[in-house]
Amino acid sequence: MSVTSPKPYPTIAIAGLAIESSAFSPARTDAAAFHPRRGAEVFGGYPFLAPGEPLREAADWLPALTGKALPGGILTAATFAELADEIIDRLRAMPALDGLYFDIHGAMSVEGVDDPEAVLLGRIREVIGTDAAVSTSMDLHGNVSARLVELTDLITTDRTAPHEDTALTKERAVRNLVELLVGGGPKPVKAWIPIPVLLPGEKTSTRLEPAKGLYEQVAAAEVLPGILDAALWVGYAWADEPRNRAAVVVTGHDREAVALAAEHLACAFWTARAAFDFVAPTGSYSEALDAALLSPDRPFFISDSGDNPTAGGAGDVTWGLRELLARPEFRAEDGPVVIYASVPSASGVAAAVAAGVGAPVTVTVGAEVDDRHAGPVTLSGVVYSIHHGDSDALVEVVIRTGSVFAIVTEHRKPYHHEHDFTDLGLDPRAADIVIVKIGYLEPELFDLARGWMLALTPGGVDQDILRLGHRRIERPLHPFDPDMPDPDLGARLFEP
Structure with a gap:
């Protein structure tokens, strides 16, 4: 599938909700915690979209609603519905879109809803259609399901923990989207590999090996011929859904290169699983x-x-x-x-x-x-x-x-x-x-x-995730099942 015909100024909407939600906290998160930005307020979260910046001038931007909450407890179903409904209403009122920048964290938990970011993007797709290109940026502690990969065209994540490159990640996601739309041509191929490892962030800091070296491999993969972006997620350990695990997604136009790069990264992560340790004594x-x-x-x-x-x-x-x-x-x-x-x-x-x-x-x-x-x-x-x-x-x-x-x-x-x-x-x-x-x-x-x-x-x-009491994660999963056999780490391809 190709994107809509190339335009010098594509029309791109902006929307998204970002939070880490612990399923093991009794707290609940309400809509006000997201400090929602609406309309022109949305630009305040993206310095690279300030007036006069090249990316701002490269497209006709239509900001809908974005929100970022301090990590906390899971969302009530009513909170999720309230915010999601407003995003949908705002997008529905817009003219036809060439693209959408979907700005999320990826570790949202909602009462009675699995994979809420994919649920929200599914509702968005019903409004903007399948031809519009979607670019998603995430936190590396987010969770990447097959459904989320299916619904998005470009997807990337941070490469540092602590997250010193978050602004760069968002800018990369937007630039990739603009370049795809301005250049026209086919939508990219995506290779997704779930990795059956779930670790707390404090064991996966990129200040130390093996995470440091793994994310250096991510950056190296991105510049290979035929590849647009490479991304590695360590997942979010304090939620309890089947999607909670590490994952790799590589995006590009060379089907074989994309698959090989994804498999290389996934195997490297799996091989290093026992070497991850806490970032401090x-x-x-x-x-x-x-x-x-x-x-x-x-x-x-x-x-x-x-x-x-x-x-x-x-x-x-x-x-x-x-x-x-x-x-x-x-x-x-x-x-x-x-x-x-x-x-x-x-x-x-x-x-x-x-x-x-x-x-x-x-x-x-x-x-x-x-x-x-x-x-x-x-x-x-x-x-x-x-x-x-x-x-x-x-x-x-x-x-x-x-x-x-x-x-x-x-x-x-x-x-x-x-x-x-x-x-x-x-x-x-x-x-x-x-x-x-x-x-x-x-x-x-x-x-x-x-x-x-x-x-x-x-x-x-x-931090001792084995004593939390996960019930819904997909097993076997390291470190819950230390003697599990080696998994199938073959790439699952999503083609336009």
Whole structure:
């Protein structure tokens, strides 16, 4: 099948919903969490589509609706229907389209719906037809089903974790689409290979081998003759659907080259499966605290990984905070300085704001959403600082109790940047220990840390995925079935 006849200015719509949704968190995600952008607002998410940029000038762009939510719990069916219906209504009101840029993450979970991104794209296809070309960009922690590959024409994903190339990935997806439409010609062939491996992201960081070398092979495959794009997904470990696993898709116009490149990448990933390991030294929370206290390296970072809000944790698990406050080393003000980030409590924030900076306060925080591992924690201390206006937290307060500076937020928030701390009057460089609800450290924190340990703590994104209780993944699957036979890694071709 060919794309519509070549045009100097093809008409291209933009739509998509992006989230990682943990099926093992009791949280639920509503429509407001996506901060939907509509119409011209959509361009704000794509610097390469700013006025005057070459890609902006290369097509007639019709933005519909895009949304990106902080990772969290699964969507209610009503939330998914509300957002999907609005996208469909906006696309239906548009003139005939030559193409669509479909901007998703790929790890969305919805109550009662398997493979929701493919379901949404299926509904979109009913409106825009099969002749329009669709280009999809994803996160490498997304999940790629056969149906999603069937419905899209060009599909690509990030090549770094932490994701330092997300903007480049989106731009690549858009450029590939524009070049296909402007050049005309046939739609590409796609080779898809599901790989029966499911690993947490903290075992697949591209900072380390084997992921580093595998993604170098992805980049090398892309420039081979006859290939337009190569992509490798590690999948999302904290959902529970048959599509949850690693995958390869290679796209191009040379059928044989596409298939061979996909099979090479899939075999390389499968061969390396046992070599994947955590990105930092691991241990229990208690072991991490012991190591931090003994280490001369300051600041020493501890990843409280089980409740990581940027992987889908509820963010309000209090288990780690409770364990920290129980340690006698931190009860005196002259003890080792610890920054703890963070725990949400709207009532706790309100009480601290009412008391004011410098005032004593006692608040009860956390476990309003996820109370499976520990109940609410009572903090008694002094209000150290208050900060208004954060886009995620809204209001943040720091309560000092002993030598612990505990950050309490109105809404849950990830702490990835140095300014997240300095905005609160905290200096992470001068702290002895910084505890962050995170998995692998994001780039700024990674550069700040002089010591680091990943604590295997409980929560909705527990790094020990074997104890989560998956029931619907397709078996056999590594590491759930360590003695499984070698799988069939032959390419499944989708031709126009």
